[in-house]
Amino acid sequence: IARSVKWARIAALLGTLSLVAGSFLGSAMPVQAAEENDSDGSLYVSQVTTATEGDLAPGAEIVRSDRSLGIGEAVALAIQNNLDVEVERYEPMIAETDAQGAWGAYDPTIDADMTYDVVKSPTTSPLQGDVLNQRNRRKGGGIGVTQLIPWVGASVEARYEGNNNATRNGFAAYDQEFSSSFFLTARVPLARNLIWNEAWTNVKLSAIRGDSALDDFSARLMDIVQATIKSYWDLVAARDQVRVSQKSLETARALLEQTKTEYEVGVKSRVAVVEAEAGVAQREFELIRTANIFRDAQDSLIDAVLGRDLAAMTDLQFSPTEDPETYSTQEVVVVTAVQTGFKNRPELARLLRDIEQDQIEL
Numbered sequence: 001i002a003r004s005v006k007w008a009r010i011a012a013l014l015g016t017l018s019l020v021a022g023s024f025l026g027s028a029m030p031v032q033a034a035e036e037n038d039s040d041g042s043l044y045v046s047q048v049t050t051a052t053e054g055d056l057a058p059g060a061e062i063v064r065s066d067r068s069l070g071i072g073e074a075v076a077l078a079i080q081n082n083l084d085v086e087v088e089r090y091e092p093m094i095a096e097t098d099a100q101g102a103w104g105a106y107d108p109t110i111d112a113d114m115t116y117d118v119v120k121s122p123t124t125s126p127l128q129g130d131v132l133n134q135r136n137r138r139k140g141g142g143i144g145v146t147q148l149i150p151w152v153g154a155s156v157e158a159r160y161e162g163n164n165n166a167t168r169n170g171f172a173a174y175d176q177e178f179s180s181s182f183f184l185t186a187r188v189p190l191a192r193n194l195i196w197n198e199a200w201t202n203v204k205l206s207a208i209r210g211d212s213a214l215d216d217f218s219a220r221l222m223d224i225v226q227a228t229i230k231s232y233w234d235l236v237a238a239r240d241q242v243r244v245s246q247k248s249l250e251t252a253r254a255l256l257e258q259t260k261t262e263y264e265v266g267v268k269s270r271v272a273v274v275e276a277e278a279g280v281a282q283r284e285f286e287l288i289r290t291a292n293i294f295r296d297a298q299d300s301l302i303d304a305v306l307g308r309d310l311a312a313m314t315d316l317q318f319s320p321t322e323d324p325e326t327y328s329t330q331e332v333v334v335v336t337a338v339q340t341g342f343k344n345r346p347e348l349a350r351l352l353r354d355i356e357q358d359q360i361e362l
Contacts, residue, residue, distance in 0.1 A: 055291045056284050058250070062242050062291050066317035071232050074305050074318075078228040079221065081307035088220045095210035102206040105199035106148050114141035115163075135168040144183075153197040154188040204360050212353045215346040222346070224304075231301040236320045238294040245287040252276070252283045 055062055079085055117138040144159030162180040189197075256276040262268040301318055303310065342348060 055288060056249070058253075060246070062246070062294065063239050064317055065319050067319060068321050069232075069301075069305070069318040070321050071229060074232050074301070075225050075228050077305045078224050078307070081305065081309055082224055083308055085217075085220055085224060088217050091213040092210065092217055095206070095213035099203070099206040099210050102199075102202040105202065106150055108145050108147045110143070110145050112141065112143040115139065135166075137166045139164040148199060150203070151200055152188065152195060153193045153200065154186065157183070157185040157187075159183045159185070201360060205357055208353050208357045208360070212350050212357075215350040215353070218346040219350070228301075228304050231297065231304050232320060232322070233324070235294070235297040235301050235318065236322065236324060238290065238297040239320070241290045242287070242294045245283065245290045249280070249283040249287050252280045256280050 054060065115138065117136075119136040121134045140161065140163030142159055142161035144157055146155060146157045148155045160180070160182050163178070165177040165179070167177075188194075256273075256279070259268055259273050259276040263270060263273045298317055302314070302316060305318070306314075306316075
């Protein structure tokens with residue numbers, strides 16, 4: 001009895017499936033015929049399967065193999081060809097020269113002078129003898145060295161002077177008289193210009209400006225390196241995204257062809273075909289968008305790497321050789337990273353030097 005009931009249930013199930021299949025096949029042809037005769041036009045089946053030109057063409061070469069480029073070479077070329085770095089690299093040299101010029105205030109100064117003086121006067125008294133004119137002649141000169149002492153504002157001077165005097169009149173013979181003297185002088189200011197004098201202030205400020213120029217140069221290099229590395233990996237991501245979009249579009253087109261075939265044999269409805277066409281259109285739009293992002297990324301990297309070597313008609317694509325999967329993720333400890341940033345960032349060092357410079361000027 002149980003076996004009879006079992007076979008009865010199986011027979012009833014098969015009968016039900018037969019009725020469902022018959023009703024589906026019987027209703028499919030009338031629906032298809034009705035759809036073919038439908039004049040609504042709101043739902044339609046496109047006759048264009050695939051684009052035949054441009055980025056949407058099957059097998060379009062959006063990403064091509066051109067000049068291979070590693071990330072190390074990209075950074076080196078970016079530093080070499082960047083005009084801002086080319087200009088900025090001279091700033092530390094200029095600052096060093098200015099510092100040497102500030103120390104020039106403490107270079108010793110040498111001065112010298114020479115005197116030749118002759119005074120003649122007529123004889124006005126018979127007591128002066130037979131001399132027609134009185135004549136006094138003085139020849140001489142001097143040389144000195146002056147040295148400014150750093151920090152305290154003191155100065156030291158050493159000077160030598162010598163004279164040769166000759167007199168002719170009725171009371172004195174025409175003889176020469178020699179005189180010489182040596183001076184050693186030291187000056188120390190007691191109020192104004194003691195320690196805080198102009199020369200020493202310029203020396204300290206020029207030293208700070210030199211360090212600040214080096215910080216600016218370091219910051220510029222760091223910005224170039226960071227921007228180049230970011231542009232490089234942006235290009236890698238955009239390249240892979242283009243390949244994904246092309247594969248997605250290829251799959252959507254294959255699905256559309258399959259859906260159309262199933263629609264023609266009556267397995268799928270016209271709505272399914274329209275949905276497949278919408279999927280193709282969406283993926284075509286996505287491919288156009290990713291292709292533009294890829295070309296923008298190419299332009300950014302080319303501009304960063306080649307810089308001044310670019311021409312108006314430069315036609316080039318970089319092919320990144322670095323594989324993101326070979327890089328391991330590094331853990332970052334926030335506290336340590338912040339401490340390292342405060343210690344090594346040149347922008348912060350520049351600001352601290354600006355504060356020091358303001359304090360000295362004050």
